[in-house]
Each structure stands twice: as C-alpha cells, then as structure tokens.
Amino acid sequence: MPEAFVPLTDFVNKSKSIPRDHPLDKPVAKWIEEEILDGEVVEAGVVILRTRGCYWSIKEGCSMCGYFNDTVPGGVSDDMLREQWRKVRPILKGKKYAKIYTSGSFIDPTEVPFDFADEVMSDMSDMGIEKVLIESLPEFVTPKNFAYTNSPKLEIAIGLESSSPVVLDKSVNKRLRWPHFVKVCKLARDNGAEVKAYILLKPPYLSEKEGIEDAVQSAIDAAPHVDKISINPVNVQKNTVVEKLWFRNEWTAPWLWSVVEVLQKCEDLPVRVYSDPTGGGTRRGAHNCHDCNKKVLEALKNHRLGLGELKGLHCNCKSRWKALVNQSKLRRNGSEPHGYRSGFTGGRHF
Ligand SMILES: [Zn+2]
Incomplete structure (x- = not known):
C-alpha cells in the first residue's frame, strides 16, 4: 500500500x-x-x-x-x-x-x-x-x-473488473458484490440484452503473476453468466490512484505477454474472451519491448476479430517477462525497474 x-x-x-x-x-x-x-x-x-x-x-x-x-x-x-x-x-x-x-x-x-x-x-x-x-x-x-x-439489439457492458471481493474492494475501490453481478446478468439476458463483462488485468497492488491469476479466475467465474468477456489491462489514466503509483514506481502497466497468457488460459471457456488494450504498446498501457509491441498488438487484434491465433509469438523479452512472473512472490508490489522490458536498466543489475 x-x-x-x-x-x-x-x-x-x-x-x-x-x-x-x-x-x-x-x-x-x-x-x-x-x-x-x-x-x-x-x-x-x-x-x-x-x-x-x-x-x-x-x-x-x-x-x-x-x-x-x-x-x-x-x-x-x-x-x-x-x-x-x-x-x-x-x-x-x-x-x-x-x-x-x-x-x-x-x-x-x-x-x-x-x-x-x-x-x-x-x-x-x-x-x-x-x-x-x-x-x-x-x-x-x-x-x-x-x-x-x-x-436495436442491446449489448450491456458491465465492469466486473474482478470476481475477487478483496481485489474489488482494496485494489479497485468498487462496491460490486458477486451475487449482485450474477443477478443483473440474468436480468439483462432475460430481458433481451446480451452482456459483455470487462475484467481488469493487474489492478493496483497486484504483482504481474497475481494479476494474471486474478484475471483468469474472474473470467472462469464470469463465463457462465455473460456472452463475452473483454480483458482490460490496466492503463495509466490521468489524475488517478494508478497514475500516482506509477509516478512513484510502485506499479507498472502489465506486459502484453500477460495479456496473451490470460487469453490462452481462457481458450476453452464457453464464451469469447479477447482483449483490445487501451494505450497498448505505450508506457501508460500494456506493453512489451519496442521490438515486439506492434507484432503482439496485431496478433491480439486478429485474435479479437477471429482472424488468427496467439500461438507462435516470440521475442527476446519474453524470458524477462517470465523471470518477473516467477519472482512475483518475492516482490512487494507490481513494479519493476525502469527499462527492464527493453533489457536496459540504466546499469542497475537486478
Ligand atoms: Zn519483445
């Protein structure tokens, strides 16, 4: 905190x-x-x-x-x-x-x-x-x-953000209760509307690994109650708590590899799960390294439109992402050293 x-x-x-x-x-x-x-x-x-x-x-x-x-x-x-x-x-x-x-x-x-x-x-x-x-x-x-x-046919998008009450209360500051979410999904669908759920990836205070796990679990929980799920990697918007944490290097936007990981883990769910990261590829949005941002975003777009799969993506930065995820238990917040994604940490070894 x-x-x-x-x-x-x-x-x-x-x-x-x-x-x-x-x-x-x-x-x-x-x-x-x-x-x-x-x-x-x-x-x-x-x-x-x-x-x-x-x-x-x-x-x-x-x-x-x-x-x-x-x-x-x-x-x-x-x-x-x-x-x-x-x-x-x-x-x-x-x-x-x-x-x-x-x-x-x-x-x-x-x-x-x-x-x-x-x-x-x-x-x-x-x-x-x-x-x-x-x-x-x-x-x-x-x-x-x-x-x-x-x-026209209505599609109501609801920000579930997370199915974990702790994440909702402490990380997001949203007073949504899971039974209420389930109830309104049914109400919307019984009255002719479709429901789209937004789920956050890596809200504040979660590490990269916790972020991935929370998003996957939330999607598994939400799937039976909704028609589609959009994974929203948290991005840095102006004048927010997230921006303050980011300025203080206490939280960093998730990696695009994490987005890919979440989507792959949700492949067998009965509803479409996809992501269109806001600010993707920039420092304020989900990003990897300069070499692969464009490529991974393109793959996510094709996946979202049903035109391609997420398999076979690779870049040298992937091993650094993997190391960060593996270290998650040892890290006290969701930050990482500046330049870590591009492989340059300003001479600081870590
Ligand atoms: Zn890369």
Whole structure:
C-alpha cells in the first residue's frame, strides 16, 4: 500500500483534479473500428457522449478510472445532448453495429435522461443499426432503465473488473458484490440484452503473476453468466490512484505477454474472451519491448476479430517477462525497474 493507514477512499478523492471546461455541444470523441457481428467482421460506429459522468466517480471513484476527466459534473442539458447526437449521427449511418459510450452508465437515468436515450435508440433502429453496445454499472441494470420503445439489439457492458471481493474492494475501490453481478446478468439476458463483462488485468497492488491469476479466475467465474468477456489491462489514466503509483514506481502497466497468457488460459471457456488494450504498446498501457509491441498488438487484434491465433509469438523479452512472473512472490508490489522490458536498466543489475 502506498500510504500506510490512509483509506483508499481518501486517496482516490485526493487524486482528482477538477475536470477542465468542456464544450457541452460536442461529443468527447467519435470513430470507426472493426468489430465482429454474427461471426462477420463489420465496421462499428463508436461514440463517446459528454455527460455528467459516473455517479460513483463523483462519490469516490475507482482507482484506475480517469473517465471523470471528460465529464461535466454540473450536468449536460437535454438540448446539449441532442446537439451532440446531431453531430455523431453521420458516423453511425450505414453501420450495423454502434457503441454508445458515456464516461459513466448509459442507463443511469440521472446521467442520461430516459427520454433522450429512448429517442436515440429509435433513431438508431431507423438507421438500420442491428446492435448497440452501451455500458453500465450493475446497479442500473434494471429492465425499466432499458425498456426502450424501439431499439436495436442491446449489448450491456458491465465492469466486473474482478470476481475477487478483496481485489474489488482494496485494489479497485468498487462496491460490486458477486451475487449482485450474477443477478443483473440474468436480468439483462432475460430481458433481451446480451452482456459483455470487462475484467481488469493487474489492478493496483497486484504483482504481474497475481494479476494474471486474478484475471483468469474472474473470467472462469464470469463465463457462465455473460456472452463475452473483454480483458482490460490496466492503463495509466490521468489524475488517478494508478497514475500516482506509477509516478512513484510502485506499479507498472502489465506486459502484453500477460495479456496473451490470460487469453490462452481462457481458450476453452464457453464464451469469447479477447482483449483490445487501451494505450497498448505505450508506457501508460500494456506493453512489451519496442521490438515486439506492434507484432503482439496485431496478433491480439486478429485474435479479437477471429482472424488468427496467439500461438507462435516470440521475442527476446519474453524470458524477462517470465523471470518477473516467477519472482512475483518475492516482490512487494507490481513494479519493476525502469527499462527492464527493453533489457536496459540504466546499469542497475537486478
Ligand atoms: Zn519483445
């Protein structure tokens, strides 16, 4: 623990700065990416709407989550939300798959008013979009929050993060209870939605090895209750606990080899388990060495789209990753010497 005896809750709150001013009539971002729909690779239109943000981030927040940086805690009016929607529509036209993110929960009616959500769902349905991914904390997954008049097939992504109560409470600072997660998965599926679970790889205070084991176990636990699982290697987002630990060299982003290891260990699970690492290949995201970052990320992308396998990847850095994993019991946190991944440790032997 970085600051002995300081509750994580205080630590999280102190890590935050006030989000800077944002234009309310513009979305945070929009882009196109490849996705799989019914076994076929299709173009998906992706949108991040600017909203008030996640209620939990206002209250306490999770140790790794910097999404609040993109939010407007004072709220965004319905008119401004509609203006944002007008600006993102062109990118969704002609797509079969849409991902509509906020930096919180799309089905929290205090963040995204239900009437507005209902309008955009009808609009997407009229546009011919077949499936829409939205995200939510489990507490808002209740049928009335997604009982739209007319909508494409819904896919609700829920951040499980870990099935371990200790990791959830101490590493992530999330008040999710496993039985509740199971319950809302069933509720969503019984009401016509699919469920995608996000699982973290290497949240704070876990070593590389513990991170791998926790992600694999969480995927095994979640698999019977969800339709797909995305492994999210923890990355360093601004103004977060994770960033503080990273600055102090008390935690380092996981290796891409760890991502590969988790996915290989999940190969026989009954649902698709894949990873699209945010910030992959950079110091703030999951990375290996300069020689293989690109190659491994490409392999992960092909694996995600069902176009290739993860077998046969190799690089000289793999033995260094293996050594680090084997040493995990002897290390007191999730850090490693600077330059270790590239084989250069500034003359320090270790
Ligand atoms: Zn390498």
